[in-house]
Amino acid sequence: QANWAEEHPENPSGGKFAATWDVITGKTELPGNNSQWYFEASRPILNGEADTPIAEFPYFTFLYGDMHPHMLTMLYYALAFGWMLSLLIYPINRMKWPERILSLCIAAVVFGSFSASHTWDFYPFLGLAVITLGWSIWQTKPGPTKATVLVIASFVVAFVGLAVAFYSPFTHWFKTEYMSIILWTGAKTPLGDYLIVFGLSMFIVISLLVKESLGDLKRAYRKWPDFKTLTKILVLISLVLIYLVSSLIWKSNYQVLRLGLFILIGLGYQVFFRRGQSKLQMLTWILFSIGFLLTLLVEFVVLKGDVGRSNMVFRMYIEAWFYFGISSALALTLLLAGIKKWPQWASIPWIIVLALLVIGSLSYPYLATGERIADRWPNITNPPKTLDGAAFMLGEADASAPAIYDDEGKPLNISRDYEAIKFMQDNVSGSPVIIEGNTVEYKWGSRFSVQTGLPSVIGWNWHTRQHNSLLDGAWITKRIDEVANFYNTIDLEAARKFIAKYNVEYIVVGDLERARYNPEGLTKFQNLVMDGSLAIVFGDNTENTTTIYKVTTK
Known part of the structure; x- marks a missing residue:
């Protein structure tokens, strides 16, 4: 924009349009860092202020690729909307009884799943399904008003009852503190x-x-x-x-x-x-x-x-x-x-406004997709081109430089973790408990449980507190301290008791553990290998690899 103003003093305001066109045609890059142009769009409300909420949208969800329940349940949205649309085309009371039962059971499985997968969706979708079910029957007028209401009520009770019953084992055992709402007194949305x-x-x-x-x-x-x-x-x-x-x-x-x-x-x-x-x-x-x-x-x-x-x-x-x-x-x-x-006089301005809004909306996928692709690991210029979501850990595609994570001033070569994680994905079956280094949120801790899905002694601090919200938070703090003590202790018997207490089957020692825990404490694992308590199943117990120990006796 500044260059345009210098070259065209007669029309300096044209710089905005010229700069925009240069970005669209690839002649110049957007200012700022890569994440600004795809990530900030998910924080448009009160941006930068204390009460800025997350305002994520579907394209961002898939572009960012964070595997959260709200992403996974989008497939069920399609099933839910599809079932409701089918009722508008072919009302359930016009079906034969086997078809009615099958339709209600399928719907109950789909809509009831929200109670276990993403509770935020359960009540809105259940309410919409009830409205659609009742409205579709009402439109067919199967009898007098009183009879029609009874028919609607019977189908609604059956549908809601099945949706709740199918997932009652989960809802019965899952308990959380987050079961009530309060008035919001903070900043409102402009x-x-x-x-x-x-x-x-x-x-x-x-x-x-x-x-x-x-x-x-x-x-x-x-x-x-x-x-x-x-x-x-x-x-x-x-x-x-x-x-x-x-x-x-x-x-x-x-x-x-x-x-x-x-x-x-x-x-x-x-x-x-x-x-x-x-x-x-x-x-x-x-x-x-x-x-x-x-x-x-x-x-x-x-x-x-x-x-x-x-x-x-x-x-x-x-x-x-x-x-x-x-x-x-x-x-x-x-x-x-x-x-x-x-x-x-009405249609032309309306079409122009619509076109501008559509173009403005499409600017996000056009600009943000490239910026997201370009937002790579620091100092890595040519990452692997693959569908493997964990390949960022490898660094350069030609292996000329590994990916380095700066853990509070200590460099971690996370390419070593990549091979160890792949080993566990390929060779570990079932859901054995693992133990790995723990850190505060948004750090490199819990990387094995994140990438493999295996349960660890302690996971992501805040999520663990949320999932166990009825417990005193001191329990979580104690568990985190126990993990640190396990890695730091030189007492072999104390280590064995910890392994038995949490039924640990695999122990991870990589750059993260070497950076955060006492070297003296980590040497005990070799002693436990020598006495037959552990066996090395991956790595060589040196600083050049991430080592995975398998518990052989407890």
Whole structure:
């Protein structure tokens, strides 16, 4: 931009467009580090402030590649939406009994799985399934109103009962402190930040909402002189109340809710009062309403005991993306189908705004994908090109330089861990307990349990505390201290007792353990090999390798 301003003093503002074009065409690189252009997009709300929550979205989830439950359950989203769509096409009460039973059982397996895999999804999806199930039956009118309600109730009870029953062994034994919500008193989402996240979907659906409501508003305006005086007074009072409430909401810093108030009024009218709508329209309103309510929910409540509202926003937003994505796609179909009937003064500006929003949205996958690929291990210029997600540990593809991890000033050659991890993946069966060095969060600790999935004596500190939230945190601290004592002690008998206590089968000693624990304590493992308590199954017990010991006697 600066160069453009120097070369074209008559039009310095053109630098923004020229610089943007140079980036798009590859003539220049984006300023800043690589992660800024893909990672920061997941923190657009109150960016850089104390209450900045995570606002992850599906493309970022897969681009970042963090194997969390919210990623794994996305496949089940597709199954859940597919089942609900099938009901709209072929209502369950029109099926034969074997088909009904099979359909309910399949749905219960899919929707019930959220209770075990990603609890945040369970109640919203269960509620949507109940709405879809009831609505699909209601549309067929199998009998008088009372009989129809009984039919709906019977199917709903059967579906919910099966969904809960199928996963009751898990829910019965899984206990956590995170079972309640409290009011959120921290910073609220600015409207501008909210629109950065959901602006495209909001524009499309609100456009359809305005289009569908405009005709009714015009008719009401024409009939206004014929309304009774009392009706006019009630309408005016309602409008004044809406204005006062929206002003109060804005002054209370609930900016998103002020916009939401008008949207919810419009959605409520479309869903509950407007007649003659197609199934496609109703599906659009319902999906968008649920997604929108989820995003409003995080402005008021937060999970008790959690870290701020990061997880609350993160989980609700990632789910809302799917509701918004499907509903906005349906809305866009409905809008484009009738756009030829719009006057040009409305259609042309609308298309221009839509195009700009689409281009802006597509700029992220276009720019961020390359930046994510380029965001490699420090000082590694030519990493291996492979689908192996652990290959970053190898360093340069030609093995000219290993990947080095700076552990508080101590260099760790993590390429040695790569070979040891691959050995365990290829040769260890079942779920034997391992022990490895432990560190604070976001360090190199727990790398074997992370990469192999094997249980370790102690895992990631904060996650372990979350998963055992009903326990006193001192238990976790004690376990971490025990791991350190195990590696540091020179007492062979104390080491044997620790191994027996936690049923340890494999012991890891690599650069991390050599950097964090006493050398004298690590020498005991060779003594335990000599007396037959341990056997070396990988490595050579030198500083040139990561050594894996297998427990032979306990």
